[in-house]
Amino acid sequence: MKKVITYGTFDLLHYGHINLLQRAKALGDYLIVALSTDEFNSIEKQKITYFSFEERKRLLEAVRYVDLVIPERNWEQKVCDVKEFKVDTFVMGDDWKGKFDFLNEYCEVVYLERTPEISTTKIKKDLKI
Ligand code: C2G
Numbered sequence: 001m002k003k004v005i006t007y008g009t010f011d012l013l014h015y016g017h018i019n020l021l022q023r024a025k026a027l028g029d030y031l032i033v034a035l036s037t038d039e040f041n042s043i044e045k046q047k048i049t050y051f052s053f054e055e056r057k058r059l060l061e062a063v064r065y066v067d068l069v070i071p072e073r074n075w076e077q078k079v080c081d082v083k084e085f086k087v088d089t090f091v092m093g094d095d096w097k098g099k100f101d102f103l104n105e106y107c108e109v110v111y112l113e114r115t116p117e118i119s120t121t122k123i124k125k126d127l128k129i
Pocket of ligand 1: 007008010011016017019036072075091093094095096114116117118119
């Protein structure tokens with residue numbers, strides 16, 4: 001079984017996220033999503049999410065491409081995650097291109113093109129949240 005992993009906040013889940021998850025799953029048989037916790041978001045990523053970790057986890061678990069959701073608590077856990085879950089492929093959107101090349105030592109690293117016209121920031125701005 002070919003395992004794929006990806007990381008993110010996935011707040012206000014939108015079709016750009018779904019496009020990423022669909023293509024990530026297509027690279028293997030089993031997709032793990034490491035979902036940023038509320039603490040990681042607020043302290044390390046300076047992101048205040050609209051939905052809590054539990055709510056974002058619930059949404060992701062309902063996505064047909066997602067097989068497992070685990071917490072992303074810090075920047076440093078990726079190597080451990082890749083080893084622990086015997087991951088074959090690490091996937092991120094290309095806004096992160098190059099940032100995780102160090103993982104090439106442990107697994108394949110793939111950067112997929114972002115869906116350009118949509119973002120959580122844009123949604124909030126358009127809705128004036
Ligand atoms: N994404 C995308 N197209 C968009 C928006 C997001 O392909 N229009 C992708 C991002 O490139 C990322 C994933 O969807 O791969 C999740 O996006 P975010 O929740 O914004 O993730 P981010 O906050 O960048 O967290 O350790 C890595 C971080 O946790 C990544």
